[in-house]
Amino acid sequence: MLPIPRSSAFRSFCRIKEFSQFSTSSGLQTYFHNKAFRSEFQARQRIFRNFLRGQRRFQSSKKDHSEKTPISWRISIICAALGGLYALHLYNTMKNQELREAREKRKKLGTAAIGGSYELVDFDGKTRTDKDFLGQWVLLYFGFTHCPDICPDEIEKLVKVVDKIDSDKELPNIQPVFITVDPARDTPKAMKQYCEEFSPKIIGLTGPKEKIDEACKNYRVYYSKGPEDEDGDYIVDHTIIAYLMNPKGEFVEYFGKNKTYDTLVFEIKEYMRKYAVFED
Numbered sequence: 001m002l003p004i005p006r007s008s009a010f011r012s013f014c015r016i017k018e019f020s021q022f023s024t025s026s027g028l029q030t031y032f033h034n035k036a037f038r039s040e041f042q043a044r045q046r047i048f049r050n051f052l053r054g055q056r057r058f059q060s061s062k063k064d065h066s067e068k069t070p071i072s073w074r075i076s077i078i079c080a081a082l083g084g085l086y087a088l089h090l091y092n093t094m095k096n097q098e099l100r101e102a103r104e105k106r107k108k109l110g111t112a113a114i115g116g117s118y119e120l121v122d123f124d125g126k127t128r129t130d131k132d133f134l135g136q137w138v139l140l141y142f143g144f145t146h147c148p149d150i151c152p153d154e155i156e157k158l159v160k161v162v163d164k165i166d167s168d169k170e171l172p173n174i175q176p177v178f179i180t181v182d183p184a185r186d187t188p189k190a191m192k193q194y195c196e197e198f199s200p201k202i203i204g205l206t207g208p209k210e211k212i213d214e215a216c217k218n219y220r221v222y223y224s225k226g227p228e229d230e231d232g233d234y235i236v237d238h239t240i241i242a243y244l245m246n247p248k249g250e251f252v253e254y255f256g257k258n259k260t261y262d263t264l265v266f267e268i269k270e271y272m273r274k275y276a277v278f279e280d
């Protein structure tokens with residue numbers, strides 16, 4: 001429904017229409033009026049038509065608007081849904097970040113307890129401490145030279161790993177260090193003879209029992225001397241673990257006997273690459 005037009009255009013149109021109806025009775029009058037007012041009549045008619053057109057446009061625009069509303073609602077819902085999804089994604093990302101940080105923190109706290117200082121002697125009886133290896137990657141292993149099978153196998157594996165890492169020109173070298181848990185028999189000379197059988201790269205360390213005990217305690221290495229046989233021979237039960245230390249002298253990872261050569265090479269390379277990116 002059109003609202004009642006109140007514009008001057010409508011009023012003048014009505015007046016003209018009325019006037020021309022009355023005036024059609026007399027020819028001259030009609031002619032005069034027609035002649036005199038035709039142009040104005042037509043002009044006003046045009047104005048009124050435009051007025052009506054405007055009203056219609058106004059109505060249809062109102063209609064259009066009401067028709068567009070559901071579309072904009074749909075858009076709003078889609079936007080809200082997308083916004084919700086994005087918020088969820090952000091929330092998850094933040095949560096994951098937090099978890100990662102917590103895990104790293106826990107790892108740092110846990111690993112801070114492993115490693116530490118030691119003061120032992122090398123093949124030449126020269127004092128060597130953990131500080132001597134700063135700036136180098138170290139693969140540290142505890143064992144004893146009379147070990148029947150496990151230590152030789154482990155040292156052989158570690159030497160192979162070290163050679164592999166050293167052959168990679170993209171990566172830094174790694175220093176193998178062997179600390180004895182049997183200082184009574186493993187003199188500097190015995191250590192030298194034993195280590196040279198595997199690789200000239202190994203630095204073997206020994207020392208007084210208290211110093212060995214201190215080193216073992218710092219690295220959470222357990223050892224226990226077994227009973228002696230009639231020849232005075234004995235076995236030393238000990239933890240079979242190799243420790244990876246970074247150039248800052250910090251503990252990075254430990255590798256048990258079950259870790260294969262390939263795993264060790266892969267993991268050490270990964271740690272070296274990560275260190276190069278994040279620590280250097």
Ligand code: NI
Nearest residue numbers: 143147150151
């Ligand atoms: Ni052993």
